[in-house]
Amino acid sequence: MTPDLARLRALIAEATPGPWYARGDNVVDDADQECAGIIATVTCEPHEPDAILITEMRNQLPALLDELERLRAVVRSIEWTHCVSAYGRDCVSCGNQEEMGHAPDCELGAAIGNSTPGP
Numbered sequence: 001m002t003p004d005l006a007r008l009r010a011l012i013a014e015a016t017p018g019p020w021y022a023r024g025d026n027v028v029d030d031a032d033q034e035c036a037g038i039i040a041t042v043t044c045e046p047h048e049p050d051a052i053l054i055t056e057m058r059n060q061l062p063a064l065l066d067e068l069e070r071l072r073a074v075v076r077s078i079e080w081t082h083c084v085s086a087y088g089r090d091c092v093s094c095g096n097q098e099e100m101g102h103a104p105d106c107e108l109g110a111a112i113g114n115s116t117p118g119p
């Protein structure tokens with residue numbers, strides 16, 4: 001499954017601004033809890049580890065998306081440039097030529113969110 005980065009960024013924009021904090025069973029939006037809003041209460045065991053995981057995912061997701069986009073840009077910059085055949089530039093993973101686009105099962109194409117053949 002290719003992550004839908006635009007959907008994740010939209011969800012971040014609509015959600016309660018971060019950072020979030022885990023306080024026992026609760027995920028809250030204020031570290032001091034003086035005026036904390038409870039964003040979520042974990043009711044399944046293990047309560048606190050789940051609350052910490054939700055908090056860390058919320059707080060680190062923007063940086064993960066930034067890093068993924070940065071790495072995709074790096075891959076895109078080299079995907080067609082390192083294997084130059086007599087007929088043109090080839091994908092280093094699936095071997096398709098640039099004008100064909102990536103093969104449907106190309107791991108490199110999937111990694112950069114472009115697993116369908118090009119024009």
Ligand SMILES: [Zn+2]
Pocket residue numbers: 091092093094095096101102103106107108109
């Ligand atoms: Zn490919």
